[in-house]
Amino acid sequence: MGDPEMKLLGLWCSPYSKRVEIALCLKGLAYDYIEEDVQNKSPELLKYNPVHKKVPVLVRDGKPVAESLVILEYIDEMCKDKPSILPEHPYERAMARFWARFIDEKCLPSIWRAFWGPENEQESAGEEARNNLKILEKELKGNKFFGGTSIGYLDIVANFIAYWLDAIQKAAGKEILTKELFPLLSKWKDDFVACKVVKQNLPPWERLVAYYQIRNEAAKAARR
Template identity: 55%
Template sequence: MAEVKLFGARVSPFSCRIEVALKLKGVEYEFIDEDLHKKSPLLLKYNPVHKKVPVLVHNGKPICESLVILEYIDETWEEGPSLLPKDPYERAMVRFWAKFLDEKCLPPMWKACWSIGEEQEKAKEESTELLKFLEGKFSGKKFFGGDNIGMVDIVANFISYWFIIVQELVGLQVLTKEKFPKLGEWIDEYLNSDIIKENFPPRDKLTAIFQARFEAAAAAGGGGGGGSGGGASK
């Protein structure tokens, strides 16, 4: 039997991506919960370049970076639903939107949460414009790729959960059902999926973590703590 280990952090949206994918595929694995403030020697050994979670170790061989790991899982384990479509063009589109989420959406959305003043306003405007592209992706579909959870849905988990929690804490009105009804429907559908409910960290735990970071930042006189769901993750 193949040995599968996942070095991650329970509060990280990037680690949760991998857990969701493994559960969808029915892959048994061992989870190693990393302290991101004091990373283990094994994590640093397996990911010496970025020194971040998640890292999937399959039969002793490490795979780093969540987007890369998701494709590896889909190609290695044929059991369970496919995370990416078979058609080359459709696969390319999935890769495009996954990168769009990580490289275009994530930075301004977190900046909108953790910054103040003019910088926050600019980040809110940018986030709203980017979310309009995602809103336009839905046309009679439950998920980004159709009727089943796929790679883009998994990559977008920070939107459905982490961002919603933080924007409520800071009183933002960036992603609301009034502004983005289709995204709102997707969030409800996604979060009510059994596989998602079982693997996302408890809402009260994340809320407490972010609240503590806001209070620490305020005490230090800053505008926020930055980071994405626990820091040092991708």
């Protein structure tokens, strides 16, 4: 059981929810986890996140914090006696925030469109996604992680690219991120997923692939 003063409303397949779980685990913080059904949202979720009505929501002492990027910073500031998730230097912290927004506002939307956008737009969206990933790959700068030698804020934010994207590619039968095109990102995602803290907070692989296979078939049916 976790600390009853802190609970996380999440979803097993959500990379945004898993970001928070990884951060909490890195900080060694105890919490209670509540699995949500996004098709039948609980009164608790609607109460604690009435604006977006989405997971994740972290509740501490009855006070909710929503949106994964906001929650990650909250966790970091709340627990300053543990190693920091964000870089210590103000400029590096600002750059980490910048690239986190790049991932959420540029990389992920282009990837979604490449797989589930209008069929006549998927090829161009795939090219856009690869261009965005090339830009992101340069930020590794020869380091093991975006955070340097250890997992940090930007690595956690990029968890979708490290794990979920492979599941989507397998389910859809096409690739955007390959070792040939993205050697640094490929090495990074292998190292990221291999970390114990990360591995124990990832959804089951086969279940995730099956989930996206169903989603892929539904998208195809909708376009007929």
